[in-house]
Amino acid sequence: MRQPYYIQSANSEISCAGIQTIAQDELQNINSDDVAYWLIDMRIWTEGWEQLCKIRRNLAPAVYLKPVLFLIDSDTIPQEIVTASDGNIHRSSCDERILEDWVSRVEPINQWIEHLPNAKVGSDANIAFKVLRIITSRNVELEPITTIRRHSGYVYPLLEPMFGKRDTGVLETLAFLESQHLLNGRFISSAHFCSHCGSAFLNFKESCPQCSSDDIRSDELIHHFKCAYTAEMADFRTGDRLVCPKCERELKHIGVDYDKPSIVYHCNQCSHTFQDPKIMTACYNCGRTAEPEHQEARSILAYTVSAIGQNAADYGLDALFTNILDHELHLFSEHAFRDFYRIEMSRIERYKRSTSSLVMIRFHDLDKLYIKLAGKAREVFYELSTIFKTVLRQSDVITAKNETIFFVIMTETSAKHAERAAERLQEGVSALFENNLDFKPAMSVRIREIHPKLDIDAALEDFLENDN
Ligand SMILES: [Zn+2]
Ligand SMILES: [Zn+2]
Numbered sequence: 133m134r135q136p137y138y139i140q141s142a143n144s145e146i147s148c149a150g151i152q153t154i155a156q157d158e159l160q161n162i163n164s165d166d167v168a169y170w171l172i173d174m175r176i177w178t179e180g181w182e183q184l185c186k187i188r189r190n191l192a193p194a195v196y197l198k199p200v201l202f203l204i205d206s207d208t209i210p211q212e213i214v215t216a217s218d219g220n221i222h223r224s225s226c227d228e229r230i231l232e233d234w235v236s237r238v239e240p241i242n243q244w245i246e247h248l249p250n251a252k253v254g255s256d257a258n259i260a261f262k263v264l265r266i267i268t269s270r271n272v273e274l275e276p277i278t279t280i281r282r283h284s285g286y287v288y289p290l291l292e293p294m295f296g297k298r299d300t301g302v303l304e305t306l307a308f309l310e311s312q313h314l315l316n317g318r319f320i321s322s323a324h325f326c327s328h329c330g331s332a333f334l335n336f337k338e339s340c341p342q343c344s345s346d347d348i349r350s351d352e353l354i355h356h357f358k359c360a361y362t363a364e365m366a367d368f369r370t371g372d373r374l375v376c377p378k379c380e381r382e383l384k385h386i387g388v389d390y391d392k393p394s395i396v397y398h399c400n401q402c403s404h405t406f407q408d409p410k411i412m413t414a415c416y417n418c419g420r421t422a423e424p425e426h427q428e429a430r431s432i433l434a435y436t437v438s439a440i441g442q443n444a445a446d447y448g449l450d451a452l453f454t455n456i457l458d459h460e461l462h463l464f465s466e467h468a469f470r471d472f473y474r475i476e477m478s479r480i481e482r483y484k485r486s487t488s489s490l491v492m493i494r495f496h497d498l499d500k501l502y503i504k505l506a507g508k509a510r511e512v513f514y515e516l517s518t519i520f521k522t523v524l525r526q527s528d529v530i531t532a533k534n535e536t537i538f539f540v541i542m543t544e545t546s547a548k549h550a551e552r553a554a555e556r557l558q559e560g561v562s563a564l565f566e567n568n569l570d571f572k573p574a575m576s577v578r579i580r581e582i583h584p585k586l587d588i589d590a591a592l593e594d595f596l597e598n599d600n
């Protein structure tokens with residue numbers, strides 16, 4: 133049974149049944165299977181924040197991925213801080229029941245951590261990988277919030293404490309993961325950032341195109357229909373009435389006896405008059421001024437993990453080949469693949485006219501390939517995915533068990549034809565590597581015709597176990 137662990141600090145204590153107390157530097161020494169979540173006292177929230185940072189910057193998955201709850205007693209903690217935890221418990225309502233309730237609420241996260249092959253011994257040094265893992269373990273859409281307390285203007289509260297001063301920025305890391313198709317982004321907003329210091333706090337101002345001063349004033353132009361005289365509003369103003377300086381008639385109704393065709397600007401510094409002011413931006417942080425097009429415009433996105441990202445969160449970021457394949461061919465999650473299999477099986481059973489085949493492919497020594505290919509890996513994997521693309525059809529459904537094992541449903545394809553496709557795949561792969569390097573990755577293929585008696589789980593399992 134997992135229990136909450138209250139993290140002790142100099143200024144805090146807790147007296148409640150059903151909770152363990154632990155010192156900050158002991159985190160790594162206990163059996164992580166026993167920990168339901170870390171509970172941090174936020175009475176002095178700056179200290180609590182430090183504790184959270186230490187946890188999230190730890191390299192052991194069993195420590196940094198663990199759920200963290202805040203014990204709070206005031207509502208004055210800044211929004212981007214208070215939302216950085218996995219949940220909050222108010223001190224006044226903190227009792228054994230609530231603590232226990234949270235144990236079951238965060239259980240899915242703990243189970244995800246437990247399923248990792250290296251949760252206890254591993255050390256995740258790559259910040260992008262840590263980010264991918266924490267998003268995957270929470271299984272929610274990561275949404276940014278706005279804040280004036282960070283230069284970036286936007287923060288992803290869950291990620292904030294993971295990043296130390298020496299790490300790449302949060303936005304850059306997320307953009308990288310998205311570019312690798314490990315995360316999917318959903319548009320939230322677009323924002324300008326100072327191209328020099330990255331600050332989101334820019335003053336957009338209208339300025340004089342002649343002397344660049346922003347000491348300018350604007351006025352509306354008025355066009356008098358009767359006499360066609362056009363001048364600034366100020367010239368027409370007589371007390372609280374508008375009177376034409378040329379024909380001396382009073383202007384009463386806009387649209388009837390006059391209109392306002394445009395706005396005119398005056399520079400108070402050089403007396404220049406103009407219609408289109410120059411827009412300039414000044415950074416509140418570093419003070420530099422630039423035209424908006426020379427600042428950095430970025431889309432602010434909310435992120436969810438992709439099917440291939442889930443895979444990479446388990447097996448590592450160098451799951452390059454599956455990333456590329458997913459991009460080129462669209463890989464289905466194993467779950468969706470099984471669903472599709474069931475649909476296809478009932479279709480075959482009902483119409484008794486079609487044959488489709490299940491094809492299981494394993495590349496041996498693909499891990500050695502990475503080392504051999506080094507910088508050329510991406511290029512070669514693109515070629516490899518092109519071979520997949522030419523052999524498979526749009527209607528085929530493909531999933532990746534991991535970096536080296538692929539399952540394909542070839543619709544409307546007999547076992548004999550599937551065999552031929554597999555041969556073409558094999559030939560293409562051999563040719564690619566013969567041309568590129570002196571290396572031939574072994575490949576095993578097994579083909580089963582899809583019929584109602586074929587148990588997909590057993591078939592896949594059998595392939596995984598008996599083909600090494
Ligand atoms: Zn001027
Ligand atoms: Zn007039």
Ligand SMILES: [Zn+2]
Binds near residue numbers: 331416
């Ligand atoms: Zn700046």
